[in-house]
Amino acid sequence: VQLQESGPGLVKPSGTLSLTCDVSHGSIHSSYWWSWVRHSPGMGLEWLGEIYHGGGTYYNPSLKSRIIISRDKSKNQFYLNLTSVTAADTAVYYCARSFFSISGSFFETWGQGILVTVSS
Amino acid sequence: EIMMTQSPVTLSVSPGERVTLSCRASQSVSRKLAWYQKKPGQAPRLLIDSASTRATDVPARFSGSGSGTEFTLTITSLQSEDFAVYFCQQYNKWPNTFGQGTKLEIK
Numbered sequence: 069v070q071l072q073e074s075g076p077g078l079v080k081p082s083g084t085l086s087l088t089c090d091v092s093h094g095s096i097h098s099s100y101w102w103s104w105v106r107h108s109p110g111m112g113l114e115w116l117g118e119i120y121h122g123g124g125t126y127y128n129p130s131l132k133s134r135i136i137i138s139r140d141k142s143k144n145q146f147y148l149n150l151t152s153v154t155a156a157d158t159a160v161y162y163c164a165r166s167f168f169s170i171s172g173s174f175f176e177t178w179g180q181g182i183l184v185t186v187s188s
Numbered sequence: 189e190i191m192m193t194q195s196p197v198t199l200s201v202s203p204g205e206r207v208t209l210s211c212r213a214s215q216s217v218s219r220k221l222a223w224y225q226k227k228p229g230q231a232p233r234l235l236i237d238s239a240s241t242r243a244t245d246v247p248a249r250f251s252g253s254g255s256g257t258e259f260t261l262t263i264t265s266l267q268s269e270d271f272a273v274y275f276c277q278q279y280n281k282w283p284n285t286f287g288q289g290t291k292l293e294i295k
Contacts, residue, residue: 113232113275113286128283130189162231172279174222176243178231 069094071179089163101168108159194287211276220280
């Protein structure tokens with residue numbers, strides 16, 4: 069499987085960060101979950117959330133109500149929406165395929181990442 | 189959330205050497221611990237899951253051990269391609285959390 073992130077590299081403060089992860093050579097209909105992780109100098113690596121092809125989601129509580137992860141099975145894509153962004157949301161954002169368990173998940177395959185800067 | 193602490197932050201080593209990286213959890217994570225390798229400009233790569241299970245195509249010079257709160261990643265006979273940043277991650281309790289990383293640099 070291969071994953072590729074896409075979306076705007078610059079988002080204004082208080083705006084919404086929207087990213088797409090395109091899944092190729094594999095299907096999001098599989099038994100895996102599909103995650104978003106970001107990496108910033110200040111916060112290090114931070115798991116944001118994940119989704120199953122059936123629509124179930126898990127989110128990092130630190131993001132409270134700002135995050136929505138969705139998927140489009142027909143396009144074999146999943147998405148990240150993060151609202152009310154600030155400079156603290158500046159990071160490299162990765163999508164990843166995850167092995168899910170009832171207690172947590174780890175990340176078996178990652179995309180190349182996309183740098184998103186929050187600035188006016 | 190569970191805090192993951194890695195040590196040292198940076199390690200200067202020579203090719204061919206054996207190196208051990210440490211990862212400590214703020215509470216027990218059983219054996220639900222993964223290790224990743226990250227090189228500049230590249231996607232992170234899963235090396236180890238379940239504390240000691242090597243991922244597909246990971247060379248045998250990489251090995252993981254530990255349980256509970258103390259874990260190690262050992263790399264025997266360092267190759268030039270092994271100089272990178274290594275992260276640990278627990279998945280025993282939501283949310284998944286990562287260590288801050290250990291950078292292996294050439295001495």
